Amino acid sequence: MSANVPDVKPSDRVFVSGRVSAVPEEGSEWWVPWWETPYGRWRLQVETEAMTRFPGFELVVTGSDLGWVGQLRSALTGNDYDVKVVYPYGFPDMAPIATIENHRFPDPTPHLLDGNRPCLFVPEHGPRSGYDPARTTAATIVAWTSLWIHAYETWLATETWPGQQS
Amino acid sequence: MIEAFADLDWQNAAWAALLIVTFVARRAPDRIRRWRTRPRRTPPLWWAALMVRVDDRGSVVYPAVQLRGDPVSKPATLTLELFDHEGKRRIRTSRPLPAGSENAHFPFDAIAIPKGTLLEDVLAWRWDIVLRSRRRELKRWHEYPTALDGLNPEGEIASSSV
Numbered sequence: 001m002s003a004n005v006p007d008v009k010p011s012d013r014v015f016v017s018g019r020v021s022a023v024p025e026e027g028s029e030w031w032v033p034w035w036e037t038p039y040g041r042w043r044l045q046v047e048t049e050a051m052t053r054f055p056g057f058e059l060v061v062t063g064s065d066l067g068w069v070g071q072l073r074s075a076l077t078g079n080d081y082d083v084k085v086v087y088p089y090g091f092p093d094m095a096p097i098a099t100i101e102n103h104r105f106p107d108p109t110p111h112l113l114d115g116n117r118p119c120l121f122v123p124e125h126g127p128r129s130g131y132d133p134a135r136t137t138a139a140t141i142v143a144w145t146s147l148w149i150h151a152y153e154t155w156l157a158t159e160t161w162p163g164q165q166s
Numbered sequence: 167m168i169e170a171f172a173d174l175d176w177q178n179a180a181w182a183a184l185l186i187v188t189f190v191a192r193r194a195p196d197r198i199r200r201w202r203t204r205p206r207r208t209p210p211l212w213w214a215a216l217m218v219r220v221d222d223r224g225s226v227v228y229p230a231v232q233l234r235g236d237p238v239s240k241p242a243t244l245t246l247e248l249f250d251h252e253g254k255r256r257i258r259t260s261r262p263l264p265a266g267s268e269n270a271h272f273p274f275d276a277i278a279i280p281k282g283t284l285l286e287d288v289l290a291w292r293w294d295i296v297l298r299s300r301r302r303e304l305k306r307w308h309e310y311p312t313a314l315d316g317l318n319p320e321g322e323i324a325s326s327s328v
Contacts, residue, residue, distance in 0.1 A: 011221070011222045012219045012220065012221055012222070013219070013220045013313065013314075014217065014218070014219055014220075014313075014314045015217075015218040015219075015220070015289055015311035015312060015313050015314070016215065016216065016217050016218070016311060016312060016314060016325075017215065017216040017293065017309035017310055017311045017312065018213070018214060018215030018216055018232075018307070018309060019213070019215050020215045020216075020217050020232060021215070021232060021234070023232050023234065023269050023270055023271050024269075024270060024271065025270065025271045025272075025273065026264075026267065026270040026271065026272050026273075028270075030269065037271060038217070038230060038271045038273070039217060039232075039271065042219075046314075046316075046317070046323060049316075049317060050317050050321040050322075050323075051321075053321050132322075134323065134325070135322045135323050135324075135325075136322060136323075137317070137321050137322060137323060139317075139320075139321030140320060140321050140322050142321075143320060143321060
């Protein structure tokens, strides 16, 4: 059955109940990218609107991945950091992955995963204090990355990581 | 002579009965143990979520149900039932669900807002998602949609009750 449903428009209002996800429309292949699903189309519009808070970032498609690339400038040192935020295949059930490119981090750097991936939240802390699939956007991830860079530069200067240790 | 044969039959019958009782007594614990430990079929697990879009005209709503979890093994029906604040069913709409359906977004036809009712009223009603196979109700979810109200200052998606 094909219901008579027009496509989502930016002016549409959306109401949800339960954990809405980027599942494909019936009859579609299961592997369609998240941004081509009914919820994903709406979500990408919201993500794009949220990222207007960071005008230097642009949406890029690399291979089968969709993500944002741009620069964050440290307020402490004025250093620029190339930041990439990639939506995983399982977005929004899985969090976007932020990486800091073209930067040599001292070894060991605390709260850094895989050499260039800042540890932004602890999944075990749950959606209220970390990533929430229904709430957190790429803009939130970029904002958290900005805080991480601030903490990192503080650590470089003082050898103490500010804030709560997790 | 006949009495002798009758006695013999009784004896045979008694022996046969004794053999049967012995056989059952030996096998029964094993059968009971196997019956107790046999793998049982677990009931299917499903999760449902509701997504309702309202266009700028505001006179119709476009609902869709997302069904996740186990595949629906037989042809089924997905129904939306809307109950007002007094518990009276006001709207009912169904759509078929092919066998094997799983992890998908199932749109419904647009629902027109009943005359004399505000859009906000309809969105504040209880929305029941009902999964039925033939006449049997497999699962029912009670849903209350919340509005996704754009973004908060931190770039997070904000939501609020209708």
